[in-house]
Amino acid sequence: MSESDTTREKIIVAARERFSHYGYPKTTIAELAEDCAMSPGNIYRFFKGKIDIAVEIARREALSAVEVIEAVLDCPVRSSRQRLEEVVFADLRYTFHLLENQPKTLELAQIVVSDRPQFQIESLRRERRVFQRILHEGQASGEFMVDNVPATTIALHAATTKYRYAQLFTNQTLAELERELAHVMTVIMRGLMPTVEGHAVPETQIPSGTNIAPIAATSDASDTSTTSGKSA
Amino acid sequence: MSESDTTREKIIVAARERFSHYGYPKTTIAELAEDCAMSPGNIYRFFKGKIDIAVEIARREALSAVEVIEAVLDCPVRSSRQRLEEVVFADLRYTFHLLENQPKTLELAQIVVSDRPQFQIESLRRERRVFQRILHEGQASGEFMVDNVPATTIALHAATTKYRYAQLFTNQTLAELERELAHVMTVIMRGLMPTVEGHAVPETQIPSGTNIAPIAATSDASDTSTTSGKSA
DNA sequence: CGAATGAACAATCAATAAATTATTCACTAC
DNA sequence: GTAGTGAATAATTTATTGATTGTTCATTCG
Incomplete structure (x- = not known):
């Protein structure tokens, strides 16, 4: 089924382009069909409905986001503490830039989550697995002293909730969030x-984070400021 | 101006009743005027606009919420640790029950915050002051070892973000949230x-919390379950 | 003069109609 | 049989209109 796979990919590529440019609601199946030089009806041989195209795109986005975070892990030799800190800061920076440069991605995620609640649960679970692996390592090496790794993983994840898609909670700048x-x-x-x-265990230093590639804006990538500031 | 003060109070009482029953949008100025046996125009001698009535109600609500939390402080003799834990759990329970029993209160708060962003900032600041006082006490008594009380206050507050109006983030039950x-x-x-x-510093035990009075539901207070569960 | 009114006007909302869009399916092409 | 079509239909969205509501202000009342 390599033939239908490439057709399916064509649809996804076209949809990602239109969704990120004009948004999910303003993109029509007819437009996607035209982009792929096929009829609207044929789209439905590859996806059960319009929302399922969005789900597939969001699923890949979520997977690649975790990969970005995981990339911190198999970098050079570091302490578990450094790994944990870099992962948390990478999370903040990645999601912050995502919302700043590609607001349509958030819209898409919200639409997907609103009628596939399981999607969010699984995304968070994937992210926690990264945390858990670091805690395990640190526990094994004696660097950490944790009596209940799974529970502590959940606690750690919960305590850093504010720093995932931070703009949803506050209009602080990225620099302020990093200090916090x-x-x-x-x-x-x-x-x-x-x-x-x-x-005493020394204070956490803000990682430089130059080893994480920033997300490029879709079209006009001229605005690279990190300040937000919605309203007065 | 005791005369106009009581008139103003009458408006607030009537508005609180209608807002909590029918919601802010479905309450009309004409109805409030009728409840107070006055003309619509006269309302505007006491409030600049409809939204300002909501702001005043929300402001009082926020103040009394902090008072509930503060009540934990000047209770009997307790360690700073116990105080801190009880305050955080009280926060979770108070906001959880608020959203469960009086959903209109959330709606009101959201409307107020949406065009008075400063409102939320100040509410959070008030709450943090309670945290800060406890940290100070604990630091002074030697029970805590904090090198930067203001920064640690902010950190503590941020780390417990998920447990303020928790239903906005998750559909876990109150029991699950407490364990977490x-x-x-x-x-x-x-x-x-x-x-x-x-x-080792012992694990946190979930406080009984029977010293905090639960919020009564406005009208039909038959549902006292603590489970949420929005969608499948 | 302060306190209150209620008609007048502008802004917003609700209901409906019109248009667009998602989805299906009987059918064609290869 | 597989890949694809495109007209028909169901579901949504958008536009339009009329009704309701927020707000103002010239005026009345005590």
Whole structure:
């Protein structure tokens, strides 16, 4: 079925282009069909409905987002603490830039989640697995002192909720959020790591994060400011 | 101006009743005027516009919510840890029950925040002050070991974001959220408290919380279940 | 003069009609 | 049989209109 697979891909490519340019609601099946040089009816041989095209695109987006985060893991040799911090900061930066440069992606995600609630649950679960792996490593190496890894993973994930799609909660700038997250991670790290000879666990430093590639804006990629500021 | 003050109060009482029963949008100025036995025009001698009535009601609601939380503070003698934990759990329970029993209150808050963004910022700031006071006390008594109280306050507040109006983020039950929050607090407490003689800081126990009065539902208070579960 | 009115006007909302769009399916081409 | 079509239909969206509501203000009342 390589033939129908490439056709299916053509539809996805066309849809991603139109969804990110004009948004999901303003994109019609007829337009997608025309882009793929086929009839509207034929789309339905590959997708059960319009929403399913969006689901597939969102699913891939979510997977590649986790891959970006995971890329931090198999980098050079680092402490578990560094890994954990870099993953959390990467999450903040990735989702922040996503919302800033590709607002249509959020719209798409919200539409998908609104009638596929399971989608969000699974995305969050995938993300937690990354956290859990780091906690396990740190526990094994003795760097962390955690008596219940699964529960602590959930706690860690929950405590950093504000820094996933942060613009949904606040209109702070990325720099402000990074400073704040550093303080959150300081407290958490002191909660995870054993105190050695009375020396306090040092504060979290904001990672440089130059090893993570920023997301390019779809069309006019001239605005690279990191400040938000919705309303007065 | 005691005369105009009581008139103003009459308007607020009538508005609170109608807003919580029928919602803000479906309540008309004409109805409020009739409830107060006055003309529509006269309302505008006391409030600049309809939205300002909502703002005043929401402001009082927010103040009394903080008072509920603060009530935990000047209770009997407790450790700073217990105070902090009880405040955080009280927050979860209060906002959870609010959304469950009085959904119109959320609607009102959202309307107010949508064109008075400052409102939310100030509400959060008030709440943080409670956190900060506890941190200060704990720091002074030596129970906590915090090198930067203001920054840690913000961190603590941010880390518990998910447990304020939790239903906006998840459809977990209150019991599930409480278990999760206990794990979050365990990590945070271990980050705030010094280790004594190699004994690990014990896990957070879910407070009984019977000292906090639940919110009564406005009209038909027959449903007292704590489970949510929006969609399949 | 302060307190209150209610008709007048502008802004918003609700209901309906019109147009567009998603989806199906009997059918053709290869 | 597989791949694809495109007209027919059901579901949604958009436009239009009339009704309702928020707000103002010249005026009345005490």
